[in-house]
Amino acid sequence: MLCVVFFAPVWGIFQWFLVWDDLGKPVLEAVYISLLTGALFGLVMATFYYIRRKQLNLTDWGSLGE
Numbered sequence: 001m002l003c004v005v006f007f008a009p010v011w012g013i014f015q016w017f018l019v020w021d022d023l024g025k026p027v028l029e030a031v032y033i034s035l036l037t038g039a040l041f042g043l044v045m046a047t048f049y050y051i052r053r054k055q056l057n058l059t060d061w062g063s064l065g066e
Contacts, residue, residue, distance in 0.1 A: 003045065008038025 012034030020030050 001042065003042030004035060004038040006038075007041050008034045011037055011041075 012030060015034070016025075016030055
């Protein structure tokens with residue numbers, strides 16, 4: 001969820017000024033694509049860190065305080 005909140009606006013603004021404005025892309029479509037990209041980026045990163053945690057045999061966050 002944090003990727004949608006933080007990554008999507010930054011990526012969307014860069015895309016808007018570098019690519020989409022010249023192409024004449026509607027603003028709502030640009031917002032939709034940015035949100036979708038942020039969600040996909042978050043899913044990929046969560047999967048990456050889940051797999052990496054298993055590879056390194058790291059403990060769960062919840063069990064660190066015990």
